[in-house]
Amino acid sequence: MEHPLVVGVDGSEGSLAALDWAAEEAARFRLPLRVVYASLWERYEGAVPSSTAERPAEEVEAEHVIASSEQRVRQLFPDLRVHAVTAAADAVDALVEESDSAAAVVTGCSGRGAVREFLLGSVSLAVAGRARCPVVVVRGEERNVKGMGRRVVVGVGQADEAVTAVRFALREAVARGCEVQAVRAWRSPRQPTDVLSVLDAGPQAYEEQARAILDDVLEEAVAGHPNVSVTRTVVEGPAHRALCEAAADADLLVLGATRGQEGSGLHLGRVSHRALHRAGCPVAVVPHR
Template sequence: MERPVVVGVDGSDGSFAALDWAVEEAARLRLPLRVVYASLWEHYEGSMPSFSSQRPVEEVAAQNIVASSEQRARQLSPDLRVNAVTVPDDPLDALVEESRGAATLVTGSSGRGAVKEFLLGSVSLAVAGRADCPVVVVRGEEHNIKGMSNRVVVGVGEADEAASAVRFALREAEARGCELRAVRAWRAPQQPTDPLIMLDSAARAYGEQAVAVLDEVLEEAVAEHPRVSVQRAVLEGPAHRVLLGSAVDADLLVLGATRRQGQFGLQLGRVSHTTLHRAPCPVAVVPHR
């Protein structure tokens, strides 16, 4: 059974941007699209007696959002298989549940106006930390969202965590017909552990170690996608700053996150949080067990 691309909608501008992105993603990967609007109004409405023959405002709004979302998706991609539904559940719980059967889960960013780069909806952030499948938060500048840079960037962290992210990024780059830039950030300690070692020698050692990790992670995965042109970048500096800089000319920034055995949710550290809030392009968080 094919796993669909799932997108959560709520009628906001951010969710329509996510819908447009999800339509293109599903069309690229030749997967069905599932559009989900989640609301708890049915529970409250069903538990109270109704003294009016008119439909509840919430029901009308939900049906309008679902219908307009489905119509928009079919207009953007007439051949796409689209299923649009209303789910009577809390939006976070509904999307996490949807992630168990999804290829990718897409959400929007709620940022508005001059401070939009610093804002991310609580649902989007929580979904990114709890979903079972890769989550894409659609945010950033218009040319990045529309895929005009012809580049996917993947942040390569520790080898065990990065493997799933690299494979996801390679699949994305291949489907888009664009290049992949694999970025590994490194930092030397402020003081060398041995006073006899010069600072530049210590920095060189840390840089070489970063190159080795990058090569290890990429070796097998790249062989599975020979048509993808892969650029390697080993850059000195804090990882979140390095990745934000690399994402300026990217259509998608891909990060890995680890779910430890028996743990609820993923380990989203400073790098993931910062990029989800501030990246100039859509961000994918790929879980790795």
């Protein structure tokens, strides 16, 4: 069965940016696009008898958002298979449920300009932490969202989730015809506890260790994509800062995440949280299975 790309809409400016991004992504990968507007009005309206023939404002709004979203997509990509639906559920619950059968879920980001880094919507953050497929939060300036940087940045963290994230980034690069920049950050601990401390090694040893991890991950992940140009970046400092700086003029930042115990969602650590709030481009959170 072909899994659709799912995008959540609510009529806001941020959701329109997500809708446009998702439509282009679906066309790029030749996937059907499923547009979802979540609303609880049906649940509550159905429980209260109506004394007038006038339609509920929430119903009118839902129909308008769905119809205008579908029309917008068809104008952008006439040949794209698009299906728009209203879900009688909370937005987070609706999108998480959609993630069971989606290729990816796309959401928008709240805020504009300087305030954008502080206003990642609660829906986007919750979906990124609970979804069972990759989640893309569309954020950044127009140049980043429209893919004018010709570069996908991927963070290389823990080995297993890093391989999954790199493979996702490589597929994006192939579809976009662009390069990949793989970033691994390292820091010298104040009180070393690993084998390097026994050898009384300096910062150079930690840098070499980070480079070796990066090389091992890429060796495993790039085998199926020999024609993609991959740049290796090893940098000292906090990982979230290194990634946000590298992604400032990128088209997409890809991060891996590991699923916890059944029902506990993903482990979104400091790096993912900071990137989702502050990255200057769309951010993809890719669960390792």
